[in-house]
Amino acid sequence: MNQPRRAPSIFDLFGQRKMAALLLLGFSSGMPLYLTSKTLQAWMTVEGVDLSTVGKVSWLALPYSLKFLWAPILDRYVPPFLGRRRGWLLITQVMLGLLIAGMALHDPRDALFLMFINTVLIAFFSATQDIAVDAYGVDVLEEREMGAGASLKVMGYRIAMILTGGLALVMANSLPWATVYVIMGAFMLVGVLGTLMAPEPVLREGPPATLASAVVHPFMEFFRRAGPVLAPVILLFTVLYSLSDRLVQNMANPFLLAKGYTLVEIGTITQALGLAATIVGVVVGGVFVAKLGINRSLWVLAFIQMGSNLAYYMLAVRPKSTGLLTGAILVENFSGGLVTAGFVAFLMSLSSRQFSATQYALLSSLMAFGRDFIGGYAGDVAQRSGWPGFFLISIAAGIPALLLLPIIAPLTRENPRGAAEHTGEVTDDPDLARG
Template identity: 55%
Template sequence: MATLLVLGFSSGLPFYLTSKTLQAWMTTAKVDLATIGFFSLVTLPYSLKFVWAPLMDRYTPPFLGRRRGWVLITQVLLLLVIAAMSLHDPRTGLKMLAVNAIAIAFFSASQDISLDAYRTDVLETREMGAGAAVFVMGYRIAMITTGALAFFLADRTSWNNVYLLIALLMIIGIAATFVAAEPVLNDAPPKSLAEAVVLPFADFFQRAGVLRALVVLLFIVAYKYSDSLAGSMTTPFLLQAGFSQSEVGAVFLGVGVIATIAGVVVAGAAIGKIGINRSLWIFVVFQGLSNLTYYGLSLSGKNHGFMVSAVITENFGLGLVTGAMTAYLMSMCNKRFTATQFALLSSLMAASRDILVAPAGKIIEGVGWPGFFLITVAMAIPPLILLPFIAPWSSDVPIGAAPHTGETIPARRPQPPLAVRR
């Protein structure tokens, strides 16, 4: 579990380097806002990672094994491309800066593919909640590092030096990869790239059945939609309610992050005790009801204590559903095709966060803030309707879940004794 914490840190470290941190650097360099806005496109590889994920199921590097080998490759390349950011000046070389940022996003998305596959393969079913919680905790710690710490350092040195220092932090993840155990694959991996593309789909639909598989895909999109819809507009809501940017930032980056970490930790413990299925039921109810705190705040007006309570409650619920959904996705992946299947399923989950929330502003214009937050509460009902068909309360594991034994090979396997010659 300690290894997963460090690997989660490695996964989260590059995330802000192509978004918030880069935007801050460009802003201080007096780059115009239109250009800064277009730079958001450099993160596109995160949404397309399922395209090259089959490569990581098909091919095994000649060192460290099928999962750790790819993790190490992506980590080393990330160290190099993050460090290369220190060679740029946004005022004179925007094109090369964009190319470098795209490279970071690509190798970061590739690291996510390999680490998601590793985490899934190395854990048995009952460990998935705790494993997901520990991994997400490391991820959030990394986001704080590249968020708060990067800005702190930027006030005292150049952004070039900040990127160079952050690149060196990748060494922590590289060290963890060397000491981590390699998952055991008892079945043969795909024998061709065509198999690596086709078989993950065939396996998924065969295990769950075509109709139930479609219900699973719909469930993945719907499960976190209540939180995603509310979360997409909480910042504009709080600012319009009269809170300052400093107040909102301090609460979200302070107690908000802590509440999310606490939520995933509680989720991990609960999944280990009551199983994935019951956790999915309980957590989505809590998440939906947690949005009532924002509904109450929209009626009461500016109230700092109420605002802090709302942020804590909603972020704690976010941690719960994140832990539960991550464990659910892991349980549905076959170890032969984990990289491809997890990348595809997690892309569906991202759709509700990045695409389906688009009408939020129009909804608010039509019904106002109180009505909007009541709608976000109601959005917890669709996944509850689907749950009996894919994760019944009476079972511990979801229907169609793949077997996960958590069998591993130690990082340094002892050599067998030499045979006695006769």
Template identity: 45%
Template sequence: MAASFFRQFFTPSMLVAFLMGFSCGMPLLLTSTVLQAWMTEQGVNLSVIGVFSLVGLPYTLKFVWAPIFDRYIPPFLGRRRGWLLIVQLILILTVASLGLTDPGQTPWLVALAACFVTFFSASQDIVVDAYRREDLKDNQLGLGSSLYVNGYRIGMLLSGSGGLILADHFTFDQVYLLMAASLLVGVVTTLLCKEPPLTVATPRTLREAVVEPFVEYFSRDRAITLLLFILLYKIGDQMASTLTTPFYLALGFSKTQIGVVAKLFGFWSTVIGGLLGGIVMLRIGIIRSLWVFGILQTLGILSFSILALVGYSVSGLIIAIVLEQLTSGMGTCAYVAYMASLTNKRFTAAQYALLSSCMGVPRVIIAAPAGWIAEMVNWPLFFLGCTLAAIPGLLLLPLVARQYRQDMD
């Protein structure tokens, strides 16, 4: 049994999933956290900095141009690796170009460069998601997704925290050049990995690539139910995470305590949770994992209510953060694997982009009213409400499981 597990774990495909996750996570904070720090240092007005959050729109709208990657095949390396190499090389150039701009003198040029970075970063996400779905077998999706997510988080840590630390020792333009160079990891991975076998016919026209993915998906049994499940499964977790920093401050924790506990314990708990989730999924499958991790995820949210009742307690803070991040990492792993399993390999890029865009909708919608709700009730009730918000997604699981078994037959 152990030998079988190690054979599934230590494979080139799993290494590729991890390295491609790293490459996808790297650019994300270069147009938000690091760029905001640079603009603040240059004396850019806060209102202008706030507007710059709009450069992240391509991550939400990536389903719009995703069909292009299904329809056209580059003349080298194949449908997935060919597009990956093109997008990655352009992404390296755009990150380096962003570092050559001047936020204090030409913020509009910074905005344009940042938009190019997010567009090609989102494009890399599209093709990598499609590659992973087509490269891994169904029973490997759980572990492969967990390694991808963990690679993504490590990439974000390196570019976000690492970028800010480097900015204390180098100029920001040098930091961006270093980050651009680190993206060569993705290029090397693309050149060395194998192209997934093309087992289905590709769309013959652009119209077919744009229209058919949505027609095919919505013609399935329970298509709306499955989409609703994707919207609701993580909603309680997303709602709780929206206001964790104000919550910690309200309990009397210092910013240093929050930074050390949340970044150190929280980050590694999420990574371990994702890895554990992938290992467990090898044994029990995606659907049973969604049940187990969904229930654990709900209990993790509830730990914040208990912390709110206990009040200031460093050990309580550590326990709450570890529980929530550990279970959230496990839930995300099963969630991402399930979304991948829903895609038709003929339209992998378009359908996965649509589903992953839906995944981010609750986070955007909830961010606005969450603060108002927290002001209307006390913290214990707010997090209890977040816990209850996770239940509708679990209630849909019997229908999701029935459809999954039907599709697998």
């Protein structure tokens, strides 16, 4: 597993049925997010709901943070159709299509409580779909394919965000909001298509025997595979690896506003050029992993994400310039896309196929901890150090992960230490799909 493998050609890599399915599943995964947050808040604001209530919509996204609690259910139980991964995908996608369209039945002025209940249900099934999509990616991809699979998932996700955060608002300018949500619900059929065309992972080892084992065994299997000493180091590395990039992302808009850039300048450049740069970045990151392997990619990307923060340092020490702003946004988003593809491939490699739903959900929660909790102190750091000092500190924040790289991803190995084996074996045989 640790010997270098022949890098696949770009056509062989991206021209597979499972890759096309991951693009569509990524789209399906991204559809509900803005419909339960930014777009919903726009609807409520237009209808005259008070700002205090509009702000509390963010509380309704709690299921996204707690999804690891019910992830073992998706490992343990196999639906009676399509297999363990695609069966759960179809269930969540059908429910999401109905629930999103069902938002049309509620008026935010007269039935806000029922609308909020509907929104929580959408968030729950959306988080459950995310579990299934992530687990499917872990199960069907070989190590060298993981960066490409991650890049296509992210691309599909971003396209869905454009649809629900941009096109939906444009449509609402000439159509009733209820009609817009019905149309958005119909777009979940894209995910259903992806599920039906996707090959099911082969489950030779079978699912966990009991729900209790589905809860306990993922921890035991990971610590047994990685070892009691290395396992905590891997988990620490998971928290620290993208911290340098996350610190800048958390404070980018406040910095740009303080520098004197307008909302129009920030919004236009970040949403248009920034989004395009991110998509290009994740695709290039997928090719990186395919050509270099996960370990060498982690080394290259660690230096890239630290170096990309220099673009914001230049913005901080130079006079206001639209050209510099454009360059910084392009560099940050492109490098962020690269790092996302490589790091998601790393998380996939650590997840065992038998427990992929639970293990990936836990690992991604640790990554979110680094982003949300530790990154939450970014404002305090910026306040004390000033903006130029903050961006230099953000570069230094990448050093701890860099020091752990020789332990986690030695260059003499193909894959990270503690990684599970991934054959990427798929089937259209329902018996093999069930285990």
